[in-house]
Each structure stands twice: as structure tokens, then as C-alpha cells.
Amino acid sequence: QSALxxxxxxxxxxxxxxxxxxxxxxxxxxxxxxxxxxQQYPGKxxxxxxxxxxxxxxxxxxxxxxxxxxxxxxxxxxxxQAEDEADYYCCSYAGDYTYVFGTGTKVTVL
Amino acid sequence: QVQLVGSGGGVVQPGGSLRLSCxxxxxxxxxxxxxxxxxxxxxxxxxxxxxxxxxxxxYYIDSVKGRFTISRDNSKNTVYLQMNSLRAEDTAVYYxxxxxxxxxSALDSWGQGALVTxxx
Numbered sequence: 001q002s003a004l005x006x007x008x009x010x011x012x013x014x015x016x017x018x019x020x021x022x023x024x025x026x027x028x029x030x031x032x033x034x035x036x037x038x039q040q041y042p043g044k045x046x047x048x049x050x051x052x053x054x055x056x057x058x059x060x061x062x063x064x065x066x067x068x069x070x071x072x073x074x075x076x077x078x079x080x081q082a083e084d085e086a087d088y089y090c091c092s093y094a095g096d097y098t099y100v101f102g103t104g105t106k107v108t109v110l
Numbered sequence: 111q112v113q114l115v116g117s118g119g120g121v122v123q124p125g126g127s128l129r130l131s132c133x134x135x136x137x138x139x140x141x142x143x144x145x146x147x148x149x150x151x152x153x154x155x156x157x158x159x160x161x162x163x164x165x166x167x168x169y170y171i172d173s174v175k176g177r178f179t180i181s182r183d184n185s186k187n188t189v190y191l192q193m194n195s196l197r198a199e200d201t202a203v204y205y206x207x208x209x210x211x212x213x214x215s216a217l218d219s220w221g222q223g224a225l226v227t228x229x230x
Contacts, residue, residue, distance in 0.1 A: 001172055003154065036216035038155070045205065045223065046147075046155065051216035089155050093214040097160050097169040099145075104154040 004102035011108040012080045020105045022073040022090035030071035034093035037075045085109045112136040114221030121227045130191040132206030140184040143209035148202035196228045
């Protein structure tokens with residue numbers, strides 16, 4: 001049950017694209033197509049942004065997309081906007097109804 | 111819309127106990143599994159526990175097994191987290207979260223969190 005590995009921070013200018021990686025093992029990320037991503041503003045509640053690797057809940061802008069290759073999942077924010085500045089966490093199903101979160105990434109809009 | 115309201119947080123001494131509650135509304139509570147997730151001050155999210163829709167099965171992160179118990183009362187639309195033998199490292203904001211229709215997929219709605227501080 002070790003946390004998934006994410007970069008501490010990524011940054012980009014408005015309009016650019018940024019990608020956040022999330023690396024796990026074959027027991028979690030690599031073993032299931034159940035990776036989700038959560039956006040969290042400081043002092044606020046996390047919000048589901050992507051589920052099942054690449055599906056967007058209703059209301060989430062289309063500039064958010066997800067993918068996975070092997071033991072690494074990724075979240076891409078295309079056309080970065082000021083309001084996207086937040087912390088982002090990946091989460092993977094790890095079998096037997098257990099879950100593991102990533103270490104978190106701070107996205108900064110320059 | 112889905113609403114999850116957590117309560118029961120506070121300050122407790124090491125070795126003490128506390129029970130968190132999370133009242134749900136806006137969805138058919140008895141049809142969905144529920145989670146507890148915690149976040150230590152300035153740290154990341156950590157999944158803590160999950161309970162099936164009917165309460166028949168429960169799952170925990172290793173660090174709380176034998177100390178924490180998740181339960182639910184579907185007649186009251188409420189999920190609980192009983193925390194015993196608390197340690198300083200249990201200090202965190204505890205969020206309840208609703209499991210998605212496909213249980214493994216995601217935690218699709220979150221409550222506002224309850225702060226638990228373990229300190230002498």
C-alpha cells in the first residue's frame with residue numbers, strides 16, 4: 001500500500017498543456033483500468049475530475065483528459081487556465097476493495 | 111444533489127477514541143458503498159476504509175486495522191468511523207466520500223471533512 005508517485009509540481013503558461021504522471025505497480029495502476037484523478041484547491045474538498053483512466057464526469061471541462069500506459073497513468077490539462085491552479089491527486093483501485101492515492105502534484109499557472 | 115456532512119472531529123489524547131459521522135442526502139444511500147479518506151496537515155490524501163452498500167463487508171488500510179471500524183446505518187443515511195487507540199500520526203482531516211456505481215471506479219462525491227487532532 002505504498003503511495004503512487006507523482007511529480008511534486010508542474011507549471012505552464014495560460015493556453016499551454018501540462019501533463020501529470022502517476023506511477024504505481026502492476027498491483028494497482030497496471031492491474032486495473034480504475035485510475036481516477038481529483039482536483040483540490042487549498043482548504044477545499046477534493047473534486048473528481050477523471051475516472052476509469054479517461055472518463056470525465058459531467059461538468060468537468062473537456063480540456064482535462066486521462067490516459068494510461070503500463071504502470072503509469074497521466075492527466076493532461078490542455079489550454080491551461082488560471083482556475084486550473086490547484087493540487088491534483090491520482091488514485092488507483094488496488095484490488096480487494098482497497099485504494100491507493102498518489103503523492104499529489106501542485107499545478108502552477110505562470 | 112449529493113450532500114455529505116461530516117461531524118465528530120475534535121482534539122483527543124493519544125490512546126483515546128473518537129467517532130466520526132457522515133450524514134448523506136441527495137442519493138439512495140443504501141445502494142452505494144462509502145469511503146473514509148484522510149489528509150494530514152499539509153500532506154496528501156490517504157484512503158482509510160470502505161464499506162459495502164449493505165454494511166456486510168469492510169476494508170481498511172493496514173495502518174488502521176484493529177483500531178478503526180467503519181460502519182453504517184442505512185435507516186439514518188449515515189456512515190461512521192470509530193477510531194480507537196489514536197496516535198499522533200492519525201491527526202488529519204477525515205473526509206467521507208461516496209463510492210461510484212462501479213465500486214472500483216472512483217470516489218465521486220466528498221463531504222467537507224472533520225479535523226481530528228491527536229495531542230497531549
